[in-house]
Each structure stands twice: as C-alpha cells, then as structure tokens.
Amino acid sequence: MPDSSSASGPLACAVPVADLPASGLEVTLEPGEAERAALARHVGALALPSFTAVLRLAPEKGEGVHVTGRVEAVVRQACVVTLEPFDAPLVEPVDVHFVPAGTPVPEEAEGEGELRDPPDEIADGAIDVGALAGEFLALGIDPYPRKPGAVFEPPAEPAAADSPFAALARLKDRS
Numbered sequence: 001m002p003d004s005s006s007a008s009g010p011l012a013c014a015v016p017v018a019d020l021p022a023s024g025l026e027v028t029l030e031p032g033e034a035e036r037a038a039l040a041r042h043v044g045a046l047a048l049p050s051f052t053a054v055l056r057l058a059p060e061k062g063e064g065v066h067v068t069g070r071v072e073a074v075v076r077q078a079c080v081v082t083l084e085p086f087d088a089p090l091v092e093p094v095d096v097h098f099v100p101a102g103t104p105v106p107e108e109a110e111g112e113g114e115l116r117d118p119p120d121e122i123a124d125g126a127i128d129v130g131a132l133a134g135e136f137l138a139l140g141i142d143p144y145p146r147k148p149g150a151v152f153e154p155p156a157e158p159a160a161a162d163s164p165f166a167a168l169a170r171l172k173d174r175s
C-alpha cells in the first residue's frame with residue numbers, strides 16, 4: 001500500500017490515508033545502501049550503516065491518523081574532540097497525530113501544564129512515513145557527538161612572558 005513514487009525526499013514512502021484499513025497498518029522501512037547514503041547526507045552524518053523504522057498508522061476519530069513506532073539506526077559521525085569517525089546507536093520513539101489540512105486545532109487549556117505538539121497536516125491525502133522517519137532520525141542525532149572515552153585536553157596556558165599583554169607591557173616600559 002505505501003507508494004514511494006508519489007513522495008519526495010531520500011526516504012520517500014507515501015501512505016494514502018483513504019486506503020488505511022480500520023484496524024490500522026504497520027509499515028517497516030529498511031532502506032538499501034544507496035538510500036541510507038542519501039539519508040546520511042540529508043541529516044549531516046558521515047554514514048548510516050543501519051536504519052530501520054517500524055511505524056503503525058491507526059485511523060483516529062474523524063479523518064485523523066495516529067502514527068506510533070520507533071526509528072533505530074547506527075549513525076557514523078565525527079567526534080567533536082578527536083575528529084575521528086565513530087558509530088553511535090540511535091533509538092527514537094515516534095508518536096505523531098495527523099489531521100486533514102485546515103482542521104481547527106483546539107488551544108491548550110490554561111493550567112494544564114503539559115506541552116503537546118500540535119498535530120501535523122495530512123498532505124495531498126497521504127502521510128509520507130519515509131519523511132517522518134527521516135525527521136525523527138534528524139531529531140535524534142547528537143549535534144555534538146563525542147566518541148566514547150574521548151577527553152578534551154585544553155592547551156597549556158602560555159607563560160606570562162609569552163602573553164600579548166606582556167608584549168604590550170614591554171612596549172610601555174620603553175617609552
């Protein structure tokens with residue numbers, strides 16, 4: 001039922017909402033090497049040795065859809081300390097509500113205290129679960145990846161005689 005020809009992006013996979021069975025639908029995405037390489041470039045990683053997304057689409061009241069599941073991957077990044085590439089596991093839970101475009105979204109009641117994301121809109125009658133999985137991959141990537149065991153060693157402080165202020169002091173003493 002998913003259709004990769006009508007969606008866009010490195011991991012396109014559109015699921016038409018009208019075709020969802022009442023019991024829901026489970027979609028598993030396991031892209032090949034070329035798709036993983038494109039997805040890695042898309043999210044700014046060096047490589048994506050593995051990637052799997054298991055998503056369940058369940059119709060909700062009205063014409064909405066609730067998508068749950070998880071994205072699991074191994075992401076190759078450069079360590080911010082050593083600049084060496086390393087692989088890091090990633091597991092991101094997915095829990096998103098979709099509603100038809102133009103559906104009024106109720107405002108949060110005062111005093112609830114719980115922040116919730118507003119629902120996403122269903123575009124052109126379909127949900128691109130590939131793009132959704134890519135978004136959760138991007139959200140889960142560490143923006144400052146550190147290789148296990150990497151320790152930052154700050155450079156030694158320059159001696160007082162080597163500092164720029166010492167040079168200025170010497171110039172001042174000449175006058």
